[in-house]
Amino acid sequence: MYGIVRKEQLAPNTKLFEITAPAVAAKSKPGQFVILRIHEKGERFPITIADADPEKGTVTIIFAEVGKSSTQLGKLEVDDAILNFSGPLGNATKIEKFGEILCVGGGVMAGALLYQMKALKKAGNKITAIIGARNKEHLILIEEIRKFSDELYVATDDGSEGKEGIYFLKDILEKKFDQAITIGPTSMQMIVSEMTRPYGIPTTVNLFPIMVDGTGMCGACRVTVGDETRFACVHGPEFDGHKVNYDELISRMRFYNPNEKIAMLLFDGV
Amino acid sequence: MTIAHKKPQTEMPKQSIEKRIHNFDEVALGFDEELALEEASRCLNCPKPQCKKGCPVEVPIPEFIQLVKEHRFGEAASKIKEKNALPAVCGRVCPQEEQCQKFCVLGVRGDPVGIGRLERFTSDWERLNVKTKAQKIEQTGGRVAIVGSGPAGLTVAADLAKLGHRVTIFESLHTAGGVLMYGIPQFRLPKEIVQTEVEYVKSLGVELRLDSTVGLLSTIQELKQNGYDAVFIGSGAGLPNFLKIPGENLKGIYSANEFLIRTNLMKAYKFPEYDTPIRVSKKVGVVGAGNVAMDSARCALRLGAERVYIIYRRSRDEMPARAEEAENAEEEGIEFMLLTNPVRFIGNDRGFLEKIECVKQQLSEPDKSGRRRPEPIVGSNFTIEIDTAVVAIGQSPNPIIQQTTEGLEATRHGTIVVNEETMQTSILGVYAGGDVVSGAATVISAMGAGKKAAKAIHEHIMTKKAA
Numbered sequence: 111m112y113g114i115v116r117k118e119q120l121a122p123n124t125k126l127f128e129i130t131a132p133a134v135a136a137k138s139k140p141g142q143f144v145i146l147r148i149h150e151k152g153e154r155f156p157i158t159i160a161d162a163d164p165e166k167g168t169v170t171i172i173f174a175e176v177g178k179s180s181t182q183l184g185k186l187e188v189d190d191a192i193l194n195f196s197g198p199l200g201n202a203t204k205i206e207k208f209g210e211i212l213c214v215g216g217g218v219m220a221g222a223l224l225y226q227m228k229a230l231k232k233a234g235n236k237i238t239a240i241i242g243a244r245n246k247e248h249l250i251l252i253e254e255i256r257k258f259s260d261e262l263y264v265a266t267d268d269g270s271e272g273k274e275g276i277y278f279l280k281d282i283l284e285k286k287f288d289q290a291i292t293i294g295p296t297s298m299q300m301i302v303s304e305m306t307r308p309y310g311i312p313t314t315v316n317l318f319p320i321m322v323d324g325t326g327m328c329g330a331c332r333v334t335v336g337d338e339t340r341f342a343c344v345h346g347p348e349f350d351g352h353k354v355n356y357d358e359l360i361s362r363m364r365f366y367n368p369n370e371k372i373a374m375l376l377f378d379g380v
Numbered sequence: 381m382t383i384a385h386k387k388p389q390t391e392m393p394k395q396s397i398e399k400r401i402h403n404f405d406e407v408a409l410g411f412d413e414e415l416a417l418e419e420a421s422r423c424l425n426c427p428k429p430q431c432k433k434g435c436p437v438e439v440p441i442p443e444f445i446q447l448v449k450e451h452r453f454g455e456a457a458s459k460i461k462e463k464n465a466l467p468a469v470c471g472r473v474c475p476q477e478e479q480c481q482k483f484c485v486l487g488v489r490g491d492p493v494g495i496g497r498l499e500r501f502t503s504d505w506e507r508l509n510v511k512t513k514a515q516k517i518e519q520t521g522g523r524v525a526i527v528g529s530g531p532a533g534l535t536v537a538a539d540l541a542k543l544g545h546r547v548t549i550f551e552s553l554h555t556a557g558g559v560l561m562y563g564i565p566q567f568r569l570p571k572e573i574v575q576t577e578v579e580y581v582k583s584l585g586v587e588l589r590l591d592s593t594v595g596l597l598s599t600i601q602e603l604k605q606n607g608y609d610a611v612f613i614g615s616g617a618g619l620p621n622f623l624k625i626p627g628e629n630l631k632g633i634y635s636a637n638e639f640l641i642r643t644n645l646m647k648a649y650k651f652p653e654y655d656t657p658i659r660v661s662k663k664v665g666v667v668g669a670g671n672v673a674m675d676s677a678r679c680a681l682r683l684g685a686e687r688v689y690i691i692y693r694r695s696r697d698e699m700p701a702r703a704e705e706a707e708n709a710e711e712e713g714i715e716f717m718l719l720t721n722p723v724r725f726i727g728n729d730r731g732f733l734e735k736i737e738c739v740k741q742q743l744s745e746p747d748k749s750g751r752r753r754p755e756p757i758v759g760s761n762f763t764i765e766i767d768t769a770v771v772a773i774g775q776s777p778n779p780i781i782q783q784t785t786e787g788l789e790a791t792r793h794g795t796i797v798v799n800e801e802t803m804q805t806s807i808l809g810v811y812a813g814g815d816v817v818s819g820a821a822t823v824i825s826a827m828g829a830g831k832k833a834a835k836a837i838h839e840h841i842m843t844k845k846a847a
């Protein structure tokens with residue numbers, strides 16, 4: 111069992127948990143994820159690591175309550191415990207001195223981006239950050255992210271704060287970048303990759319296909335990258351954003367939506 | 381007095397076909413005392429028992445059967461456990477027809493003794509009637525780390541714990557048991573039974589750490605540095621192979637591993653009581669004809685499919701599944717499409733699987749070795765309407781450990797290279813066995829490898845301590 115030591119509501123339906131898991135904390139690196147299971151009848155579901163404190167032995171995760179499992183998780187309180195917490199899984203983000211780097215994060219993944227930015231900053235990079243969300247209420251961690259940004263742009267889908275939409279990125283790309291990384295909704299990662307392509311900026315995405323084990327056993331997480339089928343959990347989750355087949359990825363991610371709706375309806379009922 | 385051994389093998393009751401295809405309860409129901417005594421009475425208690433030759437873990441077969449004859453069922457169970465830590469599992473899933481029973485002298489003229497069925501009866505009797513208690517064993521001070529809690533890892537753990545070593549098992553998943561939990565379906569091997577066997581291993585003092593993927597959490601080197609005298613790798617062959625034909629990433633196509641993990645480990649057949657979903661529609665095609673394919677097909681049927689096909693590129697004689705499993709599948713209405721090779725999957729505009737295109741095959745003239753190879757018949761392509769496909773064409777070892785362990789020698793196929801006598805790898809003090817060494821094989825061969833490794837590890841530690 112893995113105890114919850116801190117719980118914060120960061121935005122509507124968005125929660126941060128700090129969880130005691132010393133062995134995981136000792137090994138966690140930016141870009142990696144954990145797989146959780148809340149109770150004996152629960153499913154295994156992945157969440158990206160948003161921070162880790164090896165001294166305290168804790169791991170931080172930030173998640174959106176979108177369906178049954180994430181909503182159940184959100185109902186847990188400090189001193190409650192999570193049944194299974196397996197990680198760190200997947201490959202870590204490549205951290206080195208690239209030079210000028212563009213970091214684009216969306217929605218709840220702003221926390222995971224911040225964890226990456228801390229390491230990239232330490233490695234001596236100059237960071238231009240773009241943080242987006244649905245609307246003003248859903249923007250999270252802006253002040254912390256500002257601390258690690260040389261330049262920061264904030265954007266919302268509805269324009270309620272900062273820029274409206276993501277297409278203003280075009281103007282920013284006129285500045286020369288050595289590397290771009292993005293993490294957030296798949297459609298956003300796809301658009302960012304499409305926009306950096308003409309500029310020839312190497313772009314890394316962090317993908318979230320459906321997963322079960324997270325260790326390469328099932329192939330549920332397969333994505334087409336270039337001409338190859340890759341398992342996101344062991345070959346990724348980071349890939350060359352210019353080579354990913356997003357249509358297939360987005361289509362596959364929706365496979366269980368009818369089942370998940372049933373689960374959520376029944377769950378809401380009780 | 382009738383001559384017992386001349387009678388045919390005692391039949392084991394099974395659930396009726398009509399009933400069993402709608403539930404996940406065990407198909408074979410096991411012997412009651414009367415049937416067990418009847419079958420045990422057939423054994424001749426041979427002075428030179430041939431059956432033992434066929435058992436990779438050397439179960440004292442006539443000895444335990446003799447105890448059954450004497451109604452001493454609990455002692456019979458203990459007798460088996462001297463050599464085999466997982467008898468309730470082996471009694472159910474071992475291919476006895478190719479092992480102990482193949483060598484039984486009664487098999488020359490008639491039916492061999494139903495050794496597997498008696499092993500199953502004995503261990504089931506013990507589970508229902510005897511409480512396992514924690515055992516006190518004198519400690520040697522040796523510490524051993526085991527990677528993976530499948531039959532190989534559990535066997536090494538049990539054997540070394542009995543010898544007084546402190547053993548910790550690191551398991552990547554949230555449950556111990558390996559394929560016994562995530563692969564083999566409930567209706568062949570109830571998960572409660574696997575967990576009782578795991579509890580027995582724990583009762584010997586073995587510590588179990590779940591959620592621990594070695595290589596990512598700690599590496600093999602780190603385990604050695606952290607005071608383990610030896611490490612055993614029993615990480616299995618968990619990486620699914622795909623066909624690599626067009627359309628394989630359409631929605632509705634599962635690897636057998638995903639299909640079985642969702643169904644068995646995550647209990648998707650009880651969705652939404654359990655949270656993990658699975659989508660099985662009316663027509664299911666399973667590619668492959670091994671035990672894994674048969675299990676997938678029979679699960680699909682129980683999940684509500686109306687038609688289930690086994691699609692296999694060779695002929696019946698080459699099917700790798702146990703004959704008994706293929707018969708069970710056929711009895712339940714699974715349709716076999718043999719000499720049929722898939723060439724592509726076809727989907728609709730929303731990315732859902734609709735059809736599989738196959739080509740008919742014929743067997744070639746025998747080649748020099750006498751083997752007849754299947755070859756495609758040009759122009760014989762046809763399609764089968766299916767909305768779910770399960771690819772069951774084999775598994776390879778998961779590469780995580782091989783990739784994170786410097787100096788660990790592995791083959792091109794990803795299996796770990798060992799000294800066959802000691803199961804030691806290219807690294808001193810690091811051993812391996814089971815599917816990760818042999819490639820996908822059987823429960824009992826994994827246990828046999830585990831026994832060899834345990835013996836070598838014990839000697840390694842005792843020599844080290846003496847020095």
Ligand SMILES: Cc1cc2nc3c(=O)[nH]c(=O)nc-3n(C[C@H](O)[C@H](O)[C@H](O)COP(=O)(O)OP(=O)(O)OC[C@H]3O[C@@H](n4cnc5c(N)ncnc54)[C@H](O)[C@@H]3O)c2cc1C
Binds near residue numbers: 157159173174179371
């Ligand atoms: C590697 C990885 C890292 C992830 N990191 C995070 C994270 O840091 N924070 C976080 O909130 N979520 C993250 N996710 C997504 C998270 O796993 C899902 O939100 C969760 O499984 C939803 O479960 P549920 O039962 O609550 O919702 P469900 O009922 O399963 O789904 C509800 C809705 O969410 C959508 N959804 C389901 N799974 C995903 C997914 N994998 N990605 C995007 N949308 C999905 C569904 O399409 C559906 O519309 C990650 C996923 C992966 C694969």
Ligand SMILES: Cc1cc2nc3c(=O)[nH]c(=O)nc-3n(C[C@H](O)[C@H](O)[C@H](O)COP(=O)(O)OP(=O)(O)OC[C@H]3O[C@@H](n4cnc5c(N)ncnc54)[C@H](O)[C@@H]3O)c2cc1C
Binds near residue numbers: 528564617675821
């Ligand atoms: C569907 C199916 C049906 C089968 N039916 C039969 C049958 O009827 N009879 C029979 O004899 N055999 C059968 N087999 C084969 C048999 O189950 C295997 O040969 C046997 O389980 C191999 O045992 P093992 O201990 O080597 O590996 P496994 O049982 O595969 O166990 C390996 C364990 O290691 C864990 N692991 C992997 N990597 C790591 C890591 N890095 N860190 C920590 N843990 C890790 C895995 O999660 C797993 O729990 C079947 C197999 C399948 C898939």
Ligand code: SF4
Binds near residue numbers: 441483493
């Ligand atoms: S060979 Fe057959 S008859 Fe002889 S001891 Fe073994 S099981 Fe009994």
Ligand code: FES
Binds near residue numbers: 327342
């Ligand atoms: S989640 Fe199963 S292989 Fe990636």
